[in-house]
Every structure is written in structure tokens, then in C-alpha cells.
Amino acid sequence: MEQATKFEHILYEVKPEGSAWITLNRPEALNSFTGKMLAELAQAFQQAGQDAAVRVVVITGAGRAFCAGQDLRANPEAIQDLQTWLATTYRPMLMSLQGIKKPTVAVVNGVAAGAGFSLTLACDFRVASSKARFIPAFGKIALVPDSGMSQFLPRLIGLSRSLELVSLNRDLNGDEAFAWGLVNRVSPPEQLQEVTAGLVDQLTQVSPLAYSLTRELFQRSPGLDLASALILEEDYQGRAGASADFKEGLAAFEEKRQPRFSGK
Numbered sequence: 001m002e003q004a005t006k007f008e009h010i011l012y013e014v015k016p017e018g019s020a021w022i023t024l025n026r027p028e029a030l031n032s033f034t035g036k037m038l039a040e041l042a043q044a045f046q047q048a049g050q051d052a053a054v055r056v057v058v059i060t061g062a063g064r065a066f067c068a069g070q071d072l073r074a075n076p077e078a079i080q081d082l083q084t085w086l087a088t089t090y091r092p093m094l095m096s097l098q099g100i101k102k103p104t105v106a107v108v109n110g111v112a113a114g115a116g117f118s119l120t121l122a123c124d125f126r127v128a129s130s131k132a133r134f135i136p137a138f139g140k141i142a143l144v145p146d147s148g149m150s151q152f153l154p155r156l157i158g159l160s161r162s163l164e165l166v167s168l169n170r171d172l173n174g175d176e177a178f179a180w181g182l183v184n185r186v187s188p189p190e191q192l193q194e195v196t197a198g199l200v201d202q203l204t205q206v207s208p209l210a211y212s213l214t215r216e217l218f219q220r221s222p223g224l225d226l227a228s229a230l231i232l233e234e235d236y237q238g239r240a241g242a243s244a245d246f247k248e249g250l251a252a253f254e255e256k257r258q259p260r261f262s263g264k
Contacts (some may be wrong), residue, residue, distance in 0.1 A: 009037035011062070020048040022062060027063025032071035033115055037076075038089040041188070045096040045263050051088035055204040057100055060107035060194070061116075069114025077164060090115065090147045097122050097208075101212040103203040107196050108132040108174070121156065123140045125203075125213065126183040127196045128174035134182060135171040155222070157181050207245040208263030221235035 006012075006134050011023040022044050024031035048057045061067055070078060078085040097104065097119075106112075108121040113135040120126050120134070128134075138145050145153065145166055154162045157180050164170060178186040186197040213236045240246055244264040252259035 007040045007044065009034060010044060012047070014048075014051065014054055017201065018053060019058055019200050020054040020056070021058045021060070021108025024059075024061045024067050026071075027061075027065070029071055029074075030065035030068035030111060031061040031063070031116070032068040032074070033089075034071050034074040035089050038093045042093040042096040044058050044101055048100065049096075049100040055102060055208065056200050057102055057104045057191070058107060058200060059104065059119070061109055063110075065110040065116075066106070066108045066112040066132065067119060068079070068111055069116045082146075084110050084144040086146055094118075094122055094148050101215075102208060103206070103211060105196065105199065105203070105220070107136070107192065109192060110191070111135065113137045117183075118145070118149040118152070120181075122148050123150035125185075125199065126177075126181040127185040127187070127199060128177055128193065129189045129192045130174040130186055131189050132174040132177070133171055134173075134177050136166040139167045140169045205258070205261070207243075207249070207259075207261040209243050209261075210240050213240055235258065 007025075009024070009026055011025050012020065014020045015021070022041070024037065024114050026032060026034070026037065045057070048054045072079060077087075103125065105125045105127060106120040108120055108126060108128040109132065110129070111133045112120050114169040115131075115136040117134050117136055136145065136149070138149075144150070149166075153165070156166070161180065165172070172180060172182065174183065174186045177183045185199060217232060217236055220232060224232065245259075245261045248261060249259050
């Protein structure tokens with residue numbers, strides 16, 4: 001039976017197969033962020049991360065957009081002190097998202113602009129409709145990328161393309177985003193849920209421990225020299241090799257069946 005938690009500006013539900021769906025739910029405003037929504041997202045991410053029944057976290061938008069970025073009309077104070085606004089609203093939300101030691105998937109059903117674009121980049125995987133639009137937006141109003149975009153975008157597509165996308169005010173549709181390496185899957189709008197379900201099903205079957213350790217390795221490795229990276233691999237492999245999941249993986253291999261990983 002599906003579980004549901006009530007929020008004002010987002011929807012939260014845990015489905016039987018172990019996926020938590022978090023839906024930005026201000027369709028009349030293209031799901032643009034408010035301070036209240038950002039606080040709710042931080043709470044929802046923390047809740048999903050701590051829920052043992054959740055194996056995958058999925059983020060999407062209600063209606064025809066994913067998220068159009070910050071709603072400046074709802075929060076005019078954001079313009080007065082952008083630095084403080086980012087530090088007190090976006091940073092807690094993004095750190096809460098990054099603290100989830102489980103696969104996170106952004107399902108981009110429409111426009112993802114500004115900080116909405118950044119939110120998709122902060123997820124581990126992105127599934128996009130061919131009619132989705134990825135719009136940095138910052139350069140158009142003489143701002144720099146924020147909400148984690150400076151961290152995630154160059155890692156995905158490189159420095160030169162990141163500068164082109166942001167500084168020249170480019171935007172990409174779903175097919176172009178796939179060609180640029182921004183998204184993992186792209187599909188016609190009518191098949192978006194089916195394609196997402198296929199990916200989510202695969203992710204619910206991976207070892208939670210091995211996934212978490214692998215993601216940490218990939219996140220930390222760019223700042224390490226080879227010797228340090230090898231030492232970190234040795235440490236993490238020791239932890240993975242001592243797990244019940246590793247024993248289950250070996251048993252499943254010998255018995256020619258699908259493994260049933262517990263994360264222990």
C-alpha cells in the first residue's frame with residue numbers, strides 16, 4: 001500500500017516497489033521555487049534518505065514543467081540579498097539531497113530553468129522528455145550559475161560546453177541534452193513514465209551499500225592523485241567485501257539467480 005506524507009508545495013509518496021516520488025507541485029507557477037518549497041524539499045530528502053523502505057528517490061514536476069527556477073514574485077526579498085538567500089534556502093536543500101545515500105533520479109517532463117536546471121544536475125540520473133527544455137537562465141540576467149550548477153555542470157559536459165551553455169544563454173531540448181551527455185535517458189513525452197519505471201526498477205535491485213560507496217568514490221576521485229585514489233578504493237572495497245550483500249552476490253552468481261540485496 002502506498003504511503004503518503006502531506007506538504008504544501010510538494011507531493012511525497014513511497015510506492016510499493018521502494019521508490020519515493022517527490023513532485024514539485026506549483027503547476028500554476030511552473031513549479032518555481034519558493035522559500036517554503038525549498039524547506040519542504042530539504043525535509044522530504046532527509047525523510048527519504050532515512051526511510052529503510054526507500055531504495056530510489058525520484059523527483060519530478062506537476063503539470064507541464066519540471067521547475068522554472070526561483071519565484072521572485074513570491075520571494076522578492078531574495079533579490080535584495082542573493083548571497084544570504086542562497087545560503088539559507090538552496091544550500092540546505094541541496095546538501096540534504098546530496099546526503100541521500102541512494103540513487104536519485106530527476107524526471108524532467110518540461111522546462112528546467114535556472115535553479116530548476118541545477119536541481120536536475122544534483123541528481124544521480126536524469127530522464128527527460130524529448131520536449132523538455134534545459135535553460136541555464138543565469139547569464140541572461142547577468143548572474144553566475146548557482147544552486148550547485150558550477151559544481152555539477154562542468155563535471156558532466158566539460159568546461160567549454162558549460163561556458164557556452166551558460167554565457168551564451170543557450171538552451172537544450174531533451175534530445176540535445178542527451179547528445180551533450182546531460183541526461184541518461186530521453187523519450188517521447190507519452191513514454192516518459194514507462195522509461196522512468198524501467199530505470200527505477202533496475203535501480204531498486206542494486207546493492208544499496210555498493211551503490212553508496214561507488215558514488216562516493218566517483219565524487220572524491222577528481223581531487224585525488226592516483227596513489228590516493230587507489231588507497232581509497234582499497235578501503236571501500238574492504239568494506240564492500242565484508243558485507244552481507246557481497247556474500248549474497250556470490251551466492252546468486254553460483255546459483256544462477258537474481259541477487260536480493262539488503263544493503264548490509
